[in-house]
Amino acid sequence: MQDPTRPNAPQDRLARLQISGRPGLAEKTVRQADLDLLANAPAGFLDTTHFDTVRFPPPPWADEVFARAARDGALAYTGYRGHPDILKTVADTVGTFVGIALDPERNVILTPGTQGGLFASLGALVQEGDRVALMDPDYLFSERIIRFLGAEAGHVPLRLDADDPHPDFDVLEAEFAHRGARLFVFSHPNNPTGAVFSEAVIGRIAELANRYEVTVLVDELYARLIHEGSFTHLAAQPGMFERTVTLLGPSKTESLSGYRLGVVVAPAAIAMRIENVLTITALRAPAYAQHLLTCWLRDDHAWLAERIAAFSALRTLTNHKLRQLPWLKLKPQRGTAYAWVDASALGLPGPVVAEALLTEASVLVSPGYQFGPASGGHFRVCYARDEAEWSSALDRTVRTLDKLANKRALSGWIA
Template sequence: MRSIASRMSVMTGEGALSVYARAKELESQGRSIIHLELGEPDFHAGASVVESAVKALTEGKDRYCAVIGVPALREEIAAYLQRTRNINVSSGNVVIAPGCKAALFFAMMALLEPGDEVLYPDPGFPGYASIALGLGAAPVPFELSSRNHFQPDLSEVAAKITRHTRMLLTNSPGNPTGTVYTDAVQRGLAELAVKHDLWVLSDEIYARIIYGGEYASMLSYPGMPERTLIIDGFSKSFAMTGWRLGYTVAPPEVVPALAMMAVNTYTCVAEFTQYAAIDALRDRDGTTPRMVGEFARRREQFVRDLNRVPGFRCQPPEGAFYAWVDISGTGTSAEEVCRVLLEDAGVAAIPGAAFGPSGKDFVRFSFASSVANLQEATARIMKVSAAWQGTLAER
């Protein structure tokens, strides 16, 4: 009997993509839908980035190229990380990948044995647990709870470390909570990683999208350079989701393993996009600060408006572009709230359980949408909130 490999049955999809599919179906029936489900900036790459891509193509930069990425881009990334994160890495540590998700997958495949335990944030990006499971490893969640302002609880993380723990996954600013880990938390996590000799996979894809303060990479803490892999890329900070460009910064002994993964899968990342990425990092158009400034304005307004909805409670996120709303006050499940929002109000949002069990009483809204859309969305939500206000009154 022909069959699909069993590892596929333990991997999971993404809640955002299934909500998006239903939202598109409703749209095709003529319904007006406000899309707040996807984690995609409503901006595009700066004009100079697009020009660089066209120029590179015209110059014939459309061939197979260096497996771990063109040297000019890898050097630019090292300089960019020094400039924006104050960390010293060499271009020899940088491996270009077709998106952050691919970078995550290959890093985990390079470092995990079946049965290894991987500590990861819950709620968190759905890929963390899914990839670990697909590789035969055991994902072990640590909770980001509202009681703790969605910061990792160091004593919980410490208590969950066993002799099988191989990797600690961090994500600051985090999807879906928007938490920027405090210095004390990062220092504490780094100390645990050193004490138990763990790999640290630091997903820093939202590092540029923060609303105050300086960003500190996990790699900047004592004992971290030799054990930390940074995952970052161009999807969020440079609004280049569809370009499929990401990278890993890895200790020298891990780089050949990532190169081996590239040789056996994607061969290399499209050359002309890599030249355009150099321009994105230089940001001559000021795209990133302009976008982050706009997100900051939307954050103020959207969080304020969401907190006016009966039964909704939302702390302003410190980074990324998601409003993580506690809906326990509605007396209704997050799935039902999202169903009413989509089917009756035409507002697409994701039930928090899509990000792990600790997200059960939450809904994630992306505010990477225009101010007009966000205002219209909260007006529509207010109207349908009558659906759960009855439940509120009964209590």
């Protein structure tokens, strides 16, 4: 039995969650840096780490569908994978969306949020001592779960400097061919950058996965939040369905995060393993909330078009305001409602920049250190916010960053 007085012992799973060694954090872990940042938060600060679900509420049918299901107590319990009628609907709508035929009994699992789907999927795929290739930057909790399960993350840089964003394929192939990674994990569109990969890039990932017989977990939570152009699903590529786990859900674009719904699409053998993990964590997705998925991807296309238009206008506003600082690097991407801001020209540690924005501009950002070892000079903001409130917050952000730059220029540090 683990000695509770030794919380940092190697065998302590919770100790594995503490990611350290990020540039700019000195001896702090990522978690401690986050806690220290929030300790200085002023009253009434604007939190840009998530979507504004007041300005962007769920579709109008959400409350009605949920209330109708909740009035029928017979719907309180479902099988672990979900209600059979809902699984059939989801298999049809998601299958059409992704471009593959899905068996509702073998290929689809409903989970308590996409986060629950991520944990159950990694729990089913990752063994103690494994090496997992992970995009850098990418969603923080992917690495934390990988570490919790006793595996090691091999970071694959995301190249944004070209017109066609892509993982560093030399590093990715080395992970498969020489470093023992049998699983590749990435978000698409990428969280935090919003990058959307071209058909050629997705095709190259598929070619490498097939050649080296690697399984891929792709988090497509933002696959509907595309500002322009098309979106290519990895699972629909030749030879990829049997080695791809796809995560989807309505929590962000559709503002249904409070209903805790996620969808996992996987080949039958992997789906069985994921179901086994789900049985020892949450049992099932919230039973009444599952019924919202009968409308998702089916009855909301006109509503979605209006929402994307609003997000795109906010993307333009964000770009316009932040580009007032010529030294700031910002390359808006085709997906998500996130802006990935490169403030590395300041030459300041990420926590210093984030704290200045919080205490002086009253804006909480997501510091780059959360998303990978190569992103210390960056920060992420979510611009899915009330337009007037966000415009004012951007003005405060620009003034604070400009003030920091002027201080650094006087000392000869600003690039």
